[in-house]
Amino acid sequence: MINLTEKDAGLAVLEGLTSNVKQIQDAVLKEILTCDANTEYLRSFLHGSSDKELFKKNVPIGTYEDFKPYIERVANGEPSEIISGKPIIGFMLTSGTSGGKQKLIPLNNKYLENARLLFDLRYLVLSTHVDGHNEGKGMQLIFLKPASKTPSGLPASYATTYFMKSDYYVKNLPSYWDTSSTSPSGIKLCPDNKQSLYCHLLCGLVMRDEVTRVCANFASILVQGITFLENFWREMCSNIRSGQLSDWITDLSCKDSVSMILGGPNPRLAYLIEDICDQKSWKGIIPQLWPKTKFIECIVTGQMAQHVPILEFYANDLPLVSPNYASSEAMFGVNLDPLCKPQDVSYTFMPNMSYFEFLPVGEGNDTIVDLANVKLDRYYELVVTNYAGLHRYRVGDVLQVTGFYNSAPQFRFVRRQNVVLSVYLEATTEEDLLEAVTRATQLLKPSGLMLRDFTCYPHISEAPGHYVLYWELKGNNDDGIKELDSNMLVECCSVVEESLDALYRRYRSKEGSIGALEIRIVQQGTFDSLMEYFIAQGASLAQYKTPRCLKSPEALQVLENRVLACFFSDKLPPC
Incomplete structure (x- = not known):
């Protein structure tokens, strides 16, 4: 593993990686094929060869379903060699909320090495843009989330859990790590999400003068955290005032950890936090509560983009840093301009992480290209060959090339390929939907409202079918939403329709094959309940992303039980 303890050495590594993309990618593929050529999966295509051209000619581009039988055989106790030349040490569980089904992704120590290197590169980049980025906490x-076991005894858990609890991670901890967080490990390991979130925030408030950054995996988790704080700050202040933790916190590791941090009664701090929180608007609440904060770190791209306006409301002018791009299948890249605006985030691919190929999107051209041969401004679907047995695997992400750093391409995350909404012959992508909703929510601003979260589903039980959007709204002030403006919300429906693509508008206006778009306003807290439903089904809070299109009757019922009002578009969109 590359040692990035010194900044100059780290920058030299970064320059080397991004200046020799083709050579490094060729070496990565050669290493993988040499290791895996005699696995059961590859042998049927390569007959023991590790030749690159034979690989490109014979090995098909595959989806999870193609690899699933091999993965399940290893999970059930057969040798790793049926799919991977390197020992499989466990499996990553995907969240199952963005693509619809939870998957088991095989991994080995190389994944953990790459994850640590990406973390180091992220840390290095921040150090060049933010003075004292690692000071404070x-x-x-x-x-x-606790790991489970496959029938073979191999562990299966979510990416963050696997990485942070692995022997590799513990042995290779950065020197600053033990003291860099306001939350002791007991809180992070707590199996009860509500108790854990309460204790995270309480410790953060007690140590507010030491906090220099506010972090989560995703923007949605930070928004949820601030919403939770709005409901519990009075109780937290009572804990701080008395020096005693609430009785409903029963997890022993949380109790012991927080009790040590509380230290005893602190009425002065309790009064200060009450004074900050007890105001009509929580605009800029993050820098008010944590005044030394230099930046907010979380993923704000893809489907997280819709959380940016409300996060910016809480953050005022603090930078929103979207640090890196990774998945359960592989590490991909780093944001080399971490202080850029959320809409400008691009990730520079690191060529040593895996072997990357790209399928052109929307060009009528299915010729797959290497990382070194992608073209500026083009859209591609990402295909990865990794070190754990996935060969020419369609990740399902659509990316756009935005530039190059040295010879390394930089990509904007556009959408998940397989998340679409359709009720007739049109196909609305996640990107289309996000852009349309973003335009419509501009109408909310004069009323002091923000969109807290949303999802949708194709209503096809009646003809013509139509789009149903569930919106949870939030007021800028703490006095809630007193009244819904019907005219404004009907206009929101129309703006969404006007913003969708030409095919949707044609079927809606000229042919009448699509019915009027509907927005259903749900109670505040509804999307927290939806998240709790998915977590109860096995999803991880650390990786949870609100599904942008729901088809599960049980999940839809969570929303339907909380609908306050329904509004329909009252005019046809222009063709």
Whole structure:
């Protein structure tokens, strides 16, 4: 593993990686094929060869379903060699909320090495943009879900949990790590999400003068955390005033950890936090509560983009840093301009992480290209060959090339390929939907409202079918939403329709094959309940992302039980 303890050495590594993309990618593929050529999966295509051209000619581009039988055989006790030349040490569980189904992704120590290197590169980049970026502590909302075991005895857990609890991680901890967080490990490991979140925030408040960064995996988790704080700050202040933790916190590791941090009664701090929180508007609440905060760190791209306006409301002018791009299948890249605006985030791919290929999107051209041969401004679907047995695997992400750093391409995350909404012959992508909703929510601003979260589903039980959007709204002030403006929300429906693509508008206006778009306003807290439903089904809070399109009747019922009002578009969109 590359040692990044010195800044100059780290920058030299970064320059080397990004200046020799083709050579490094060729070496990565050669290493993988040499190791895996005689696995059961590859042998049927390569007959023991590790030749690159034969690989490209014979090995098909595959989806999870193609690899699933091999993965399940290893999970059930067969040798790793049926799919991977390196020992499989466990499995990553995907969240199952963005693509619809939870997957088991095989991993080995190489994944952990790459994850640590990406972390180091992220740390290095921040050090060049933010003075004293590692001073003080991070108020980090991290949730580590207990691992399960496959029939073979191999562990299966979510990425954050696996990485942070692995022997590799513990042995290779950065020197500053033990003291860098306001939350002791007991809180992160708490199996009860509500108790863990309460204790994360309480510790962050007690240590407010030491907090220099506020962090979570995703923007949605930070928004949820601040919403939770709005409901519990009075109780937390009572804990701080008395020096005693609330009785409902029963997890022993949380109780012991927080009791040590509380230290005893602190009425002065309790009064100060009450004075900050007890105001009509929580605009800029993050820098008010944590005045030394230099930046907020979380993923704000893809489906997290819709949380940016409300996060910016809480953050005022603090930078929103979206540090890196990774998945359960592989590490991909780093944001080399971490202080850029959320809409400008691009990730520079690191060529040593895996072997990357790209399928052109929307060009009528299915010729797959290497990382070194992608073209500026083009859209591609990402295909990865990793060190743990996935060969030419369609990750399902659509990316756009935005530039190059040395010879390394930089990509904007556009959408998940397989998340679409359709009721007739049109196909609305996640990107289309996010852009349309973003335009419509501009109408909310004069009323002091923000969109807290949303999802949708294709209503096709009646003809013509139509789009149903569930919106949870939030007021700028703490006095809630007193009244819904029907005219404004009907206009929101129309703006969403006007913003969708030409095919949708044609079927809606000229042919009448699509019915009027509907927005259903749900009670505040509804999307927290939806998240709790998915977590009860096995999802991880640390990786949870609100599904942008729901088809599960049980999940839809969570929303339907909380609908306050329904509004329909009252005019046809222009063709």
